[in-house]
Amino acid sequence: MKDNRGVYIALTIIALWFISLTLLLTQYEVDFYSPLTYLLVLVQAHLYTGIFITAHDAMHSVVSPNRLVNEWIGRVCATIFAFNFYDNLNRKHHLHHRFVGTERDPDYHGGNFWVWYFNFAKQYINVWQIIFMAITYNVLKAFFPNTNVILFWMLPSIIATFQLFYFGTYLPHKGEHEPDNVHKSRSQAKNHVWAFLTCYFFGYHYEHHNSPRTPWWQLYKEKERMIEKVG
Template sequence: MTAKRLILPSGAMQGVIGLALAAAIAGSWLGIHAYAMFVFELSWSNLPFALAMAAVQCWLSVGVFIVCHDAMHGTLVPGKPRVNAVIAAPLLFLYAGFRWRVLRDAHHTHHRLAGMPGDPDFDEDHPSNFRQWYWSFFKRYFGWQSLVFVHAVVGVYWLILGIPMVQIVLLYGAPALLSSLQLFFFGTYRPHHHAPGEPFPDDHNARTNGFGTLASLATCFHFGYHLEHHRRPDVPWWALPAAKRAGIAEQSGLIDTEGRIVA
């Protein structure tokens, strides 16, 4: 078949768009957290608003991680690896005490060995079991440093600042934990799990979802367009719908050194 060419903005424009979206996502995430912890006072009367705020914060937490994921591929600000690292490193630390280099290296290993032994995101012993795979995924990434960081934050908020524990759990702990589940289900398990009668189309061992653009944004910031991402890791998250429209997941043929299909 004749390949459709996916046209991306220039590197400079891609950086402008990426930085603007990153600022909106991370700024909203930090702003809601600050309001929820230091201004808002939880009560039975405003519980519905608190639950809505927690849901939005969960979604924004997913977005923050996807921004950092783009930085891992150098697509947040193309050609500026230091800028990508300077943005992503503090965001990952604030997310759950994660270390930038560790996650970046693990993610590149995932791309090299997707769905095979040695892939840190894949559970070769339970390739179809959501619960067991998530548990191994959680243990692999949420190590002792993350636990120390989270417990330190909770301790400061509760014991020093006097924020009620129920408010900390609802508006800090729950969004963080649920966002990890959301990221895992839509961005790892669903694209890479083994399903009878659903073979993978190539050695990326990934599939893409059939969601529309809005549902794709709501579930995982388009990361569910996962085969497109594996075939074109040079495409930032906000351009993955264009990659899907271009039929990247359906195309077959030679791929050049930048991941572009040429035949």
């Protein structure tokens, strides 16, 4: 990127996540009979997904043209998302792009959904994350209602993990691909609203592998360009 639009978008997602979480921990009285409670959990999960997608864009150096700003935002977002280590994510994600769909791809596994998810999680979860999450949980519940902490801090991050895996890894890469599919990736049908709601346009996954330096908020244009090219 040659301008700072990516920075503004990243900071907006971070701010929305932080403001939402703060209000949900301090102001919202949980009512399990209210559909609003479950909707708010899903909204918070969607913001968590946006946090991770922002860290992902930083790995491709498309959040900011300034390298230090780009990396700083990437590290902050990776930390917010369950204390992931940015350097580990960055190294393995580039291996995924380089060796996509092979035994050297850390994101790929040929098993069913649950076997694949378990192996995927093993690549990124470590004991330090679990320790930091446990400490943070105990600190938060000392100041805020425990139910709110579980529903709006813990559960959304778990939902977002499944959301990212299912729409951004499993569906695009599972099964066999045509021999001429150099990216070993498939893509959602064109539906920009659904693509945004499910995984910030990363269901347009072939497009991402074909143009990895296109930020998430421009992937819909890459989808349209590819359709026009084929048509």
